[in-house]
Amino acid sequence: MFKFFSSSNIYSLIQNLINFINSIFFLILIIGLTFALVLSPPDYIQGDSVRIMYVHVPAAWLGLACFSFITLLSVLNFIFKIKNFYFINKSIAPIGLLFTCLAIITGALWGQPTWGTWWAWDARLTSMFVLMLFYVFYILAFKFLNKEELIVKVSSIIAIIGSINLPIIKYSVEWWTTLHQPASIKIVGSSSIHSTMLLPLLVMLLVFLLYAALIFLMKYKTEIIRIKKKNIKRT
Amino acid sequence: MITDFIAMNGYGLYIWLSFSIVLISCVAVYLKTKKTLKKYENEFLVELQNLSVEEKNRALENSKVAQQIVAANSKIN
Numbered sequence: 001m002f003k004f005f006s007s008s009n010i011y012s013l014i015q016n017l018i019n020f021i022n023s024i025f026f027l028i029l030i031i032g033l034t035f036a037l038v039l040s041p042p043d044y045i046q047g048d049s050v051r052i053m054y055v056h057v058p059a060a061w062l063g064l065a066c067f068s069f070i071t072l073l074s075v076l077n078f079i080f081k082i083k084n085f086y087f088i089n090k091s092i093a094p095i096g097l098l099f100t101c102l103a104i105i106t107g108a109l110w111g112q113p114t115w116g117t118w119w120a121w122d123a124r125l126t127s128m129f130v131l132m133l134f135y136v137f138y139i140l141a142f143k144f145l146n147k148e149e150l151i152v153k154v155s156s157i158i159a160i161i162g163s164i165n166l167p168i169i170k171y172s173v174e175w176w177t178t179l180h181q182p183a184s185i186k187i188v189g190s191s192s193i194h195s196t197m198l199l200p201l202l203v204m205l206l207v208f209l210l211y212a213a214l215i216f217l218m219k220y221k222t223e224i225i226r227i228k229k230k231n232i233k234r235t
Numbered sequence: 236m237i238t239d240f241i242a243m244n245g246y247g248l249y250i251w252l253s254f255s256i257v258l259i260s261c262v263a264v265y266l267k268t269k270k271t272l273k274k275y276e277n278e279f280l281v282e283l284q285n286l287s288v289e290e291k292n293r294a295l296e297n298s299k300v301a302q303q304i305v306a307a308n309s310k311i312n
Contacts, residue, residue, distance in 0.1 A: 012299070015303070033254075037250075048245075048246045049246040049249060051246075052249060052253045055254060055257045059257070094264070095264075098264055101260075102257055109252055112249060211261055211265075218272050219268055222271055222275050225304065226275055228298060228304075229279045229282055232283065232301070
């Protein structure tokens, strides 16, 4: 089963996926931006500042999703010792860090007109900041450690400890009194967001997902080439 | 009308700054990733060129990835 994960099989698939994403990305980006900046209505309380949601929320979701995925693969790598998971995690981490930083920055830019402050050490904001720190430590493990076995151990420990923070981020707005509003979109139960705002949000989420996939594929392709280059004389 | 659109009822600065930061960061990361990928592809091709004919043929025969990099870049013939 794991033969499917061999670099030779994956390499051509990656190139096809990169070409596919490149072919549809700009069209979806333009649709998303048109919805977010022009067609979606202002909020009845927050006014037009609500448009920041269309970049802030997808960035935050992807920041969380990337770390969840990293944790899952770290655990699987510990059990099954699949080397590709190590390279997948190495490729995903910078994307997760980027989105987490963007969520924090756009959150500050949304917070100033809405709450009257750029930053507050409340539970949601602080836990997102902690997530960013875990991403930084995770990436530094790949940068500064030499032996692959040690990197796998250290990075997995960071991912597993960091995963404790994920439910804290999710439920921080329910467990504590925070400046941050509670979730408007729920997977189970009815969402409080109107469809005229939900649709642009989903289109922008798709844009962010495609971008994340594109960067991941390019980074993963780089990893494959790096390994092939190292082993070129052995092939 | 365009001025109203840019002003966004007084929230323009925050909205345009948010979208600009996201756009600029994403473009910067994309360009850096692309540059690194290209760099490794070129280094791989140079490494392949430095092999003897026998080694090069063996590498190309045994590695689909090598074949695809060479085909995509068409630098070595």
